[in-house]
Structures are given as structure tokens and as C-alpha cells.
Amino acid sequence: MPFDSIESLTKKYVVAVQDYAILAGRAIANIFQRPHYFGDLITQADSIGIGSLPIVILTGFFTGGVLALQSASSLAQFGATAITGELVSLSMIKELGPVLTSLMVSGRNASGMASELGSMMVTEQIDAMRALGTDPLKKLVTPRLYATVVMLFFLTIISDTVGTLGGAFVSVVMLGQNGSQYFHTAYQTLRYPDIIQGLVKPVVFGFIIASIGCFYGMTTRGGTQGVGRSTTQAVVVSSVLIIFVDFLISQFMINVFGF
Amino acid sequence: MVTAPQTTRPATQDDPSQPVVLFDGVSIGFEGKQVLENISLTVSPGETRILLGPAGSGKSVLLKLANGLMKPDSGTITVFDERIDTMPEEQLFQLRGRIGMVFQEGALFDSLTVRDNVAYRLMEQKIPEAEVTRRVTEALRFVELEQTLDKFPSQLSGGMRRRVAIARAIVNRPDLILYDSPTGGLDPITSTTIIELVMKQRDVYRTSSLLVTHRLQDAFMLATHTFDREKNHMVPIPDGGLDSKTNFLVLHDGHIVFDGSTHDLVHSDDPFLKEYLS
Numbered sequence: 001m002p003f004d005s006i007e008s009l010t011k012k013y014v015v016a017v018q019d020y021a022i023l024a025g026r027a028i029a030n031i032f033q034r035p036h037y038f039g040d041l042i043t044q045a046d047s048i049g050i051g052s053l054p055i056v057i058l059t060g061f062f063t064g065g066v067l068a069l070q071s072a073s074s075l076a077q078f079g080a081t082a083i084t085g086e087l088v089s090l091s092m093i094k095e096l097g098p099v100l101t102s103l104m105v106s107g108r109n110a111s112g113m114a115s116e117l118g119s120m121m122v123t124e125q126i127d128a129m130r131a132l133g134t135d136p137l138k139k140l141v142t143p144r145l146y147a148t149v150v151m152l153f154f155l156t157i158i159s160d161t162v163g164t165l166g167g168a169f170v171s172v173v174m175l176g177q178n179g180s181q182y183f184h185t186a187y188q189t190l191r192y193p194d195i196i197q198g199l200v201k202p203v204v205f206g207f208i209i210a211s212i213g214c215f216y217g218m219t220t221r222g223g224t225q226g227v228g229r230s231t232t233q234a235v236v237v238s239s240v241l242i243i244f245v246d247f248l249i250s251q252f253m254i255n256v257f258g259f
Numbered sequence: 260m261v262t263a264p265q266t267t268r269p270a271t272q273d274d275p276s277q278p279v280v281l282f283d284g285v286s287i288g289f290e291g292k293q294v295l296e297n298i299s300l301t302v303s304p305g306e307t308r309i310l311l312g313p314a315g316s317g318k319s320v321l322l323k324l325a326n327g328l329m330k331p332d333s334g335t336i337t338v339f340d341e342r343i344d345t346m347p348e349e350q351l352f353q354l355r356g357r358i359g360m361v362f363q364e365g366a367l368f369d370s371l372t373v374r375d376n377v378a379y380r381l382m383e384q385k386i387p388e389a390e391v392t393r394r395v396t397e398a399l400r401f402v403e404l405e406q407t408l409d410k411f412p413s414q415l416s417g418g419m420r421r422r423v424a425i426a427r428a429i430v431n432r433p434d435l436i437l438y439d440s441p442t443g444g445l446d447p448i449t450s451t452t453i454i455e456l457v458m459k460q461r462d463v464y465r466t467s468s469l470l471v472t473h474r475l476q477d478a479f480m481l482a483t484h485t486f487d488r489e490k491n492h493m494v495p496i497p498d499g500g501l502d503s504k505t506n507f508l509v510l511h512d513g514h515i516v517f518d519g520s521t522h523d524l525v526h527s528d529d530p531f532l533k534e535y536l537s
Contacts, residue, residue, distance in 0.1 A: 035383075127328050128366035132380045132427075133352045 016219075023141065023218065024211040030135075030142040040143040048109050048144075049151030053158070055104050060159035063096050064088055064166030072175050081177060085186035088167030089160075094194050097160040098201035099246050102209065105152055106238045110213035113144055114234035117217025118227040126218070141218070145210040152206035153199065160198065193257035201249055205242050212238040277340055278303050279435050279467040280325055285334030285344075287320060294320050296513045298334070302435070305465045305504055307457075309478045312510035313535070318471040319363060321510070322437050325469060326360055327351040339434070356380075359428030359436040363443055365420040367412040367427070373399070374408040377427045384431075398426040402456055418449030425456050429466075436460065438470040442477050454480050455493045461504070462486040475536065481505055482521040509535070 004012070071087045117140060120126050126136050164186055171177040216234040220226045278301035285298040294317040302308045312318050323329045324336055327343040336344045339357060346354070367376045375382070377398055381391045399405040402422040412420055421441055428436055438457060442450035454477050460466050462485055472478055482505045484493040496502060501521045509517035509524070509532060517524060517532055525536065 123364065123369075124362045124366040125368055127323070128360070128362055128368070130328055130348075130352075131326055131355055131358070131360040131362075132383065133355045134379075134383055135348065135352065 019219065020211070020215045023137065023215050024145075024207075026137050027141040027145045027211065027214070030138045031146065033138070035138065037139055037143050040139060041147055044143045044147035045151050047112075048105070048147050049155060052105050052108055052151070052155055055108065056101050056155045056159050057162050059100055059104050060092075060097065060162035061166035061169075063100055064092055064163030064168075065170040067091055067096070067163070068167035068170040068175070072171065072177070081175070082181055083185050083189075084171050084175075084177060085164075085167065085182035085184070086189040088171075089164050089186035090189055090194065092163035092167070093160045093190065093198040095246070095250075097163055098156050098198055098205060099242065101156045101159040102152060102202060102205035102242045103239055105148070105155065105206075106209045106213075106242060107235055109148065110209045110234045110238040111231045113210065113213030114216040114220070115227055115231045117141075117214060118220030118230040121218065121220040122223050122227060136218070141210075141214045144214055145207065148210035149203055149206035152202040152209070156198070156202040193253065197249070197253045197257075200253075201246060204245055204249065208241045208245060209238050212241065278337075279306075279339060280469060281335075281337040282321075282324070283335045283337075285324060285331045285336060287317075287324065287329065287331045294513055295324075295331075295510075298513075298515055300508055300515065300518060302467055302469055304467055306467055307461050307481065307502075307505045308469045308508055309481060309505065310469060310471045310508045310510060311475070311478055311535075312473065314473060316510040317513050318473075318510055319439050322360075322439050322469060322471050326355065326358055326437055356384075356431065357434045359431075359433035361421070361424045361428045361436070361438045361441050363439045365412070365424040367420055367423055369412050371411075372408070373404070373410050373412070373415070373423050376412065376423060377430050379427065380431055394430055395426075398430040399423075401429065401459070402426045416449075418445050418452060421445065421449075421453050422456065425453070425460075429460060432464070432466075434467065436466050436468040438468060438472075440471050440473070442472065442474055447476075450474065450477055451480070455486070457481065458484060458493050459486045461502075463488060465504075478507070479521070482507075511535075 067088045068084055072081050072084045075081045075084060075087070117126070120140075126140075129136050129139065167186075168179060168182050171182045172179040213234045216230040216237070220230040222229070280300070280302035282298050282300045285295060286293065287295050298321065300308070310318050310321065320329060324331055325338065327336075327338075327346060327348075331344050334344070335342060338354065341354060343351060343354065368379065371379070374395055377395045378391045381394060386394075395408075396405055399408065402425050404419060404422050404426065407415060407419065407423070412423070415423065425441070441457065442453050445453065457468070457470065458481055461468060461481070470481070480493075482501050483496055483499075485496050485502060486492070487494045506520050507517060507524045508515055511531055516529065517527060524532065527533070
């Protein structure tokens, strides 16, 4: 297999970034242009939101639980098990809730979008849609983008809640801590900047998941093998981007709010 | 009696002397490989142009260029007197309302029923439900598949899928139909059924069309047969006659090596054509 020269490889990546930016920009702008596909938006919201609910609840619950388990054993060395709730709620709401929910949704939906749109690409269904006078970006990409952003926001809130409850379950039932104290410290430690940080992240992550999933789907080439490649790339790229952007947002928020 | 899918669109106002499709010096390449080079061709109103050529000669690319699904690297493409090679996608969506396209494998939306596939364009145009149902039923009756309304494409045979694709392409009575290998991969009997439908569309509605195929028997069947409306099937043109509105283009290595009538094609002295037709 011949190797690409550095020049052609660089050109390929720059063109890919440019194509991604155009697709994402047009998908956002389409919300202001007719026709609107509200039916598709609801269908996608149901598929992404309701469909992801079981994995988000399970992930949130066990993440909160394991956080309580690990932190309680460390805190016990300093006689500070009373702040287990504080640690669990802060970790869940600022970091683990948004990031883990996004990673789970990415694994489920970025791959789904890439494979579905990729299959439509290689079987000429996207061309057929264009030939029938429909803009595939408006019909396929925009509903997925907005549905993911909105549903990931609410899924993260659910994950935060269930995670905190999971921590409570472990703290109270398994570690014998005081439930009232757990919820009191979990609630008292939260400030508005923590909540804002925890709710800004899923909006950005939702955008990353849908735009990357749709981009790889819409640029699929090369039959079923190409669909598999697009699906893998969509999950890998969106997951890495989520973790990288999480770092940037956290850094930005700390600079803005001071903690 | 043949029933026609009806349209609410007024009759075409185009100048009948102007070609429906006009390619002038069109070239396109992918990843450094030239696929079509300096292609010039016309499709006149009511004409059926059959595009022949070996696999990989750029026939499907040419068809996609004619529908604005691809942009040429150079040259101009005019469809219904409008330049489509420079036309923005939004305007192309409007123009495509006058063009029907049958894709190589049908390209039916696999998540939609046959009814919704055929009705897709009409539903996008927000046509009332009763009217959509009437026109879909008529289009499916044209391809003799009205019993498949509620089936999904995966429940149909390959030939039935192509017939549904034809119904989807003609549901709003387009002024131009582009067929991309409508019989590719089908058995001879099913191929004949599809060719009969193409002929029916040509002879009953006189729709201009550009048909890509690499099956010579299909191409010559179109040139030597006509659709008999009384008998509701195709019959040979008497005395070995040829359909005057059916002409040929032959592509080879990205170039047009023949452009002319059936008679000229079969009597050509070109070595490639002789070998290709033999």
C-alpha cells in the first residue's frame, strides 16, 4: 500500500477539517431556514434521549456508587467520611456526570449516526434524497444535531441525580453512613458556577457527538468496509474530542469563576 | 388501458427546439484520475439517449452530472436552459422537481414503506394526503405493483425494487428521466419487464430520457420495439424499423467514441465499436 506524502496528507486533513466546519455550520444555520423537519427531530430525540436512558442511569448509578466507595475508604484515613456526599456530588456534577454520559451517548449514538448515514451514502440513498429535492443536511443532520444537544443536557441532569443517589446508596446501605448528612453535604457544597459548568459541558459535548457522527457518516466511501471504518472513527474522534474539550472548558471555567 | 400518473404542474414552457440536456466540453476527475474528458452531448425533447460503454467508463458519473449531484471540473452543463454546473444546491432542488432519476440499485429508502418511498417527493411538497395517495397508486399501477403499498423495500425482489424506483421517479410526471443501469444485475425476464416500463414511459408520455446501460440487448430492444397501448405490452417495430427518437452515445475511457442513431451505430467501422457490439 503506497504511503501518502506529508503534503498530500496535510492537505487531506485540512480539507477534512474544512468540510467538517462547513457541515457543522450549515447544520446549525438550518434551524433558521425552511423546511423544518420537526417529526424527524422528535424521532431522533426519542432515539437518542429515551434510547440512551437505561445506559445513562446504570452508568450514573454505579459511577456514584464507586466514587462513594473509593473516596470513603480514603477519607476514613483522615476521619473525614462525613464529606463523602460533598465529594460525590461535586465530582458527578462538574466532571463525571457530563463526561461519562457523553462518552456513553457517543458510543451509542455517534456510531449509530455514522453507520446509518454511511449506509445511506454507500447505497446512494443520500443522492436519491438530493435528486428528490431534499437537502440531506436539513433532513438528516440538523434534527440529529439539535436532538443530541437537547437530550444530552437532560440525560446529564439525570445522570448527576442518579449518580448522587448511587453514592448515597453505597454510603448509607454499605458503609453505614448517615443519609441526612450525606445529602446535606452533597447539597451545601454546590455553588452556581459548579452547576453552570456541569450544564455547559453536555451542550458542547452533544454538538461534538452529533456533528462528528454525521460528518463521518456523510463522508463515507467504499461500501460496507467504509461504513465500518466511519463508525469506528466517529466513536474514537468524538470520544477523544469530548475529553480534550472537557479539559478546555474546565480550564476556562476555573479562570472565569476562580474555582 | 394505460393510466398515467397525473401532475398539477403546468405543461413545460420550454422552447421545443432547445435541447433538454446540453453538455459542452465537460471534464471531471477523482484523485488524479480523469473519469470524463471533454464530453459534449445533447438530449432533445422527447428523445431517449442510450449511453453505452464498458464498466468503469464514467456512465454513472455522467448521469449524476446531468442531475447536478456532481460538479464538473471544467465545461458547462445546461438542463432546461439553465446552467446547473454553477447553480447553488438550493436552486438545484427546485430544478430537480422536473427530473426523475432511477438509481443503479434503486436507492429506495429502506426505513420507509413502498408507499412512502413513492410519495416522498409529493409529501415534501406538502401535497394533500388524498392527492398523494391517488398519485402514488397511479404510479404503482403504472409499474404494476399497486399491491405492495405497505411493504418495505427489503421485502421486495430486486426487480420489484427497480420498478418501485421507476414509480418514485415518475410520480410527478418529470420532463426528463435519468436511468442509471435500471436492469443491472437482473435476470433476463425481469430486465425485459423493466425495459418495457422504460419504453412505456418513452412512447406513452414522450418523456426525454438519458439511459445508462452496459447491456446491449436492452439497448437494442428499446431501439427496435415500441409500446402498444392497446395490447399493453411492447411489440417489434414493423419491417425491422427503428425508433427515430432513440439514439446512442458510447463512452470509452472517459471519451465519447460514438454519438448517433441506431443505424449508424450498427454500421460503424470503428474497431472498438465493432468489438464492443460483437
